Amino acid sequence: MDQRWNMVSKTKRLLRRSLIGLVLMTGCGIAEAQTVVIHAGTLIATPGSPAKTNQSIVIDNGRITSIVDGFIPGDRIIDLSKRYVLPGLIDMHTHVVGMEKIDETAPSQWVTNLSLQRQSITALKAIPVVRQILLRGFTTIRNVGDPASVTYDLRDAIASGKVEGPRMLVSEPQFTLPGGALSNDVFHLTHDAVALVGNRGACSGVEDCRRAVREEVQRGADVIKLRLADTAALDPRIQTIESQDEVNAIVETAHQLGRTVAVHTSGVDRETLLAVNAGADTIEHGPQSDAVLLAMKRKGLSFTPTLDTYRYFAPILKRLGITRDYYGEARASVGAAKRIGVRILYGTDLMPLYADRESLEFSALVDAGLTPSEVLMAATINAAAALHMEKEIGSIAPGKAADIIAVDQDPTRDIQAMEKVSFVMRAGKVVAPQLGD
Ligand SMILES: [Zn+2]
Incomplete structure (x- = not known):
């Protein structure tokens, strides 16, 4: 009997405790209303x-x-x-499940390590990453391509309150033209590795590229990320794989479906101008020449310089034998963009590897010649305008x-x-x- 009574009273205690919990929770609900x-x-x-x-x-x-x-x-x-x-901040360029560490002796592994990891592990690791982003004051992020397929679900889990994090606008793949982007000078990917990181965005020919964009929007893309073919742009023998027609088809189809296009560039005018001519929305990274910036201004494109990333990678690229001063040139193109009047956006290229640097883009942009107010605009109203979300976010207004x-x-x-x-x-x-x- 005693034992039974003990169990009953224990159950009662538990019940009472959970009832108190429930009342407290409901109390919070009332407070929110x-x-x-x-x-x-x-x-x-x-x-x-x-x-x-x-x-x-x-x-x-x-x-x-x-x-x-x-x-x-x-x-x-x-x-x-x-x-x-201030209004909540907007980071226009993140990779919440991007690189976690780099081994400078094996750059080809930077991307493949992640692709080999189980998707469930990748998703679980992203939960504290998005929470930290929110705690740094970034209430909206645009996440543009990761070597995994977990970010649409992560976005939806945040939107439904299951995971704490910023509002996410996502493109899971990076659209490439086959044979291009990921076989660039830094990664030296083997044929096998290209297949592993091979992404749904790979398309060839106008109709194929239209199909790929439509399918990705159906899968859940809020934005289309186009990664122009770095190597192709540098090597005249394979330049035919990136045609203006294909880039036009990607941008046109995205716009028809109400999606903006963010374009990864790498300081090669010829490839960047394909995206500018096609009327894409934002040009990511750099450096950008005055000719490109003038064309961007004419066509109304915005610029996400991701400057602090260049600062972070400068010594690493040097050790890898890459002599071009990307950081110096990228810094100069921020000043040029200001002079020419191109809208500048705050974007960090955040990856778990250097996620703790997310707020350092503020000082990087001031170093490059923007005023503090201009940098705050880049992270709020400018970003909201580039996302066509100025009615929802970007300033504190009724x-x-x-x-x-x-x-x-x-x-x-x-x-x-x-x-x-x-x-x-x-x-x-x-x-x-x-x-x-
Ligand atoms: Zn990026």
């Missing part, structure tokens, strides 16, 4: 426009409903009265998603303030600091 008011000491609602002091941001059901002068009461007050409040961050120092004076984001709200939910922080 209440009007939340952020008291912003300095509000940089739209980077590039003047900041305002002592503002209240009213949030209801994950959306910003109004911005009011002075500090007003609300069901729940979030006190950021001593801080600088009707937009409540993606809001705060830093302790004035980032328009010292951009390094962006390296220590102390508050993150994503769609009205406070992600950082967490309870007990």
